[in-house]
Amino acid sequence: MATTTVPPPVLDLLSRVTGDEKHDPSSHSTLDVVWVLYDRVLDVAPDRVDDPARDRFLLSKGHGPASTYAVLAAKGFFPAAWLDDVAAWDSRLGHHPDRTLVPGIEIGSGSLGHGLPLAVGNALGLRLQDNPARVVVLVGDAELDEGSNAEAIAVAGRFGLANLTCVVVDNRSDNLGWPGGIAARFAVEGWATADVDGHDHAALRTALRRSDPDRPSVVVAHTTDEFGRPHQSDLGHTTTATAKGTAA
Amino acid sequence: MTRQTMRERFYADVGPLLDAEPRTALVLAVIGSGSLGDVSARHPERVIDVGIREQAMVGVAGGLALTGLRPIVHTYAPFLVERAYEQIKLDLGHQDVGAVLVSTGASYDASTAGRTHQAPADVALVSALPGWTVHVPGHADELTRMLRRAAGTDDRVYIRMSALQNTRAHPADGLLHLVRGGAHVRPLVLAVGPLLDTVLEATRDLPVRVAYTSTPHPLDTAGLRTLAGPAPVLAVVEPYLEGTSAAAVAAALSDRASRVAYVGVPRDVELRRYGSPKDHAAAHGLDAMGIRARAKELIG
Numbered sequence: 223m224a225t226t227t228v229p230p231p232v233l234d235l236l237s238r239v240t241g242d243e244k245h246d247p248s249s250h251s252t253l254d255v256v257w258v259l260y261d262r263v264l265d266v267a268p269d270r271v272d273d274p275a276r277d278r279f280l281l282s283k284g285h286g287p288a289s290t291y292a293v294l295a296a297k298g299f300f301p302a303a304w305l306d307d308v309a310a311w312d313s314r315l316g317h318h319p320d321r322t323l324v325p326g327i328e329i330g331s332g333s334l335g336h337g338l339p340l341a342v343g344n345a346l347g348l349r350l351q352d353n354p355a356r357v358v359v360l361v362g363d364a365e366l367d368e369g370s371n372a373e374a375i376a377v378a379g380r381f382g383l384a385n386l387t388c389v390v391v392d393n394r395s396d397n398l399g400w401p402g403g404i405a406a407r408f409a410v411e412g413w414a415t416a417d418v419d420g421h422d423h424a425a426l427r428t429a430l431r432r433s434d435p436d437r438p439s440v441v442v443a444h445t446t447d448e449f450g451r452p453h454q455s456d457l458g459h460t461t462t463a464t465a466k467g468t469a470a
Numbered sequence: 471m472t473r474q475t476m477r478e479r480f481y482a483d484v485g486p487l488l489d490a491e492p493r494t495a496l497v498l499a500v501i502g503s504g505s506l507g508d509v510s511a512r513h514p515e516r517v518i519d520v521g522i523r524e525q526a527m528v529g530v531a532g533g534l535a536l537t538g539l540r541p542i543v544h545t546y547a548p549f550l551v552e553r554a555y556e557q558i559k560l561d562l563g564h565q566d567v568g569a570v571l572v573s574t575g576a577s578y579d580a581s582t583a584g585r586t587h588q589a590p591a592d593v594a595l596v597s598a599l600p601g602w603t604v605h606v607p608g609h610a611d612e613l614t615r616m617l618r619r620a621a622g623t624d625d626r627v628y629i630r631m632s633a634l635q636n637t638r639a640h641p642a643d644g645l646l647h648l649v650r651g652g653a654h655v656r657p658l659v660l661a662v663g664p665l666l667d668t669v670l671e672a673t674r675d676l677p678v679r680v681a682y683t684s685t686p687h688p689l690d691t692a693g694l695r696t697l698a699g700p701a702p703v704l705a706v707v708e709p710y711l712e713g714t715s716a717a718a719v720a721a722a723l724s725d726r727a728s729r730v731a732y733v734g735v736p737r738d739v740e741l742r743r744y745g746s747p748k749d750h751a752a753a754h755g756l757d758a759m760g761i762r763a764r765a766k767e768l769i770g
Contacts, residue, residue, distance in 0.1 A: 339530055339533065342533060370529065373526035
């Protein structure tokens with residue numbers, strides 16, 4: 223049975239990473255997406271972390287690994303006790319994840335703008351080996367500032383990478399905004415796009431499971447604040463988008 | 471018949487390499503794409519030209535390697551090493567995967583193109599990252615051997631092609647080789663890659679020994695210690711940023727009172743001139759006359 227919210231035990235695991243007693247899932251904009259991916263979408267398991275046929279999840283937004291650590295622990299990729307001393311000398315879990323230290327972590331990330339180009343290489347490599355596995359990469363809206371993403375978006379579109387899905391978690395943290403919206407930037411390069419409520423598990427599941435036969439997919443997951451409202455800067459963003467739309 | 475350049479050899483070698491090694495994939499950012507003949511048609515999925523996008527080129531190579539493939543990545547040295555340096559550090563090294571990076575346009579080969587197309591710091595930069603092997607072939611035949619060997623491993627390998635090459639190939643086994651011997655007390659001049667012939671000409675009648683390596687990193691420290699002897703007097707002639715090999719040489723000889731000179735591309739001045747590579751070599755003291763003068767200083 224599909225969940226509609228992240229189960230309390232996973233929130234407890236998240237609290238062990240953050241030290242935050244509040245069960246406030248929306249303070250972690252990626253938690254719902256990552257939970258739905260591992261619970262309902264990805265074909266991967268703790269005993270298959272080296273299986274060439276596994277689906278790959280690449281956390282590009284490496285400065286927010288708490289949700290991913292909590293979900294991987296909940297799914298048994300590593301012991302939950304690892305969550306209690308993140309970034310300590312003896313810990314395998316850091317404030318940015320290292321793929322060589324953590325079972326289930328597919329890339330080391332932290333510096334922004336590396337996950338999507340790596341994911342494009344992953345998808346190309348799987349395709350040319352006739353491997354049916356999927357590649358899902360998670361980036362942030364502000365991370366898209368890095369020009370390396372623009373390179374990768376164009377390449378993935380031109381190469382028609384149907385096995386690639388990019389999830390953009392849009393918590394409106396980008397300083398300069400994306401007039402016209404984020405999805406449009408992928409659409410113009412030939413990607414299939416979907417805009418979904420980043421906390422709606424059913425909508426996320428449907429969008430993340432979908433793939434197009436001859437082009438990559440982007441899912442823009444819009445997140446809300448702790449009161450269920452769009453993030454504050456949405457107002458400014460909407461104005462900008464409208465102005466741009468009018469001008470166009 | 472004119473001799474095949476290293477670059478021509480690389481483009482000629484890539485097809486047979488892709489034929490023979492199913493794990494290999496060539497990743498390009500336009501440069502080289504038009505010189506491959508029918509290779510792209512024969513291997514449409516394994517010749518990947520990402521357009522003029524060097525960050526994506528190296529990132530894609532890292533992603534390919536993560537799926538078990540063996541990427542060979544090629545473009546001009548400044549765009550490969552300097553523009554995409556963080557990708558080399560993170561998308562290859564930090565992911566603990568490898569690739570074969572093959573650059574063209576060594577140091578001042580692109581003399582008429584100006585500073586934008588010159589990267590004499592490339593060997594220093596690549597050597598500063600963990601786990602890399604740097605090959606500086608002195609002849610197209612050495613390049614062929616290095617490329618074939620590197621394609622069969624998962625190592626991180628940088629192969630630096632050059633327009634200049636020596637008249638004949640030498641062993642490309644990662645070791646130092648004595649090319650001109652003599653009494654052990656004579657100073658040793660170590661020539662790296664394509665500068666060997668110039669060094670031999672420059673020191674023809676001087677009382678020095680001459681050794682050769684095409685793999686400056688990691689340096690064959692055991693070979694250096696053997697050849698340099700208990701009281702080393704040594705010049706390293708390197709066709710890139712002067713002193714690039716200084717840390718490795720100092721570490722190799724740390725227990726011996728040594729006198730070492732480094733002859734390379736000066737690091738403190740940007741040469742704002744065009745002209746030919748020969749003009750640049752002369753300006754940098756990397757022609758026979760300049761190297762001879764430095765060798766004579768060493769002899770004292």
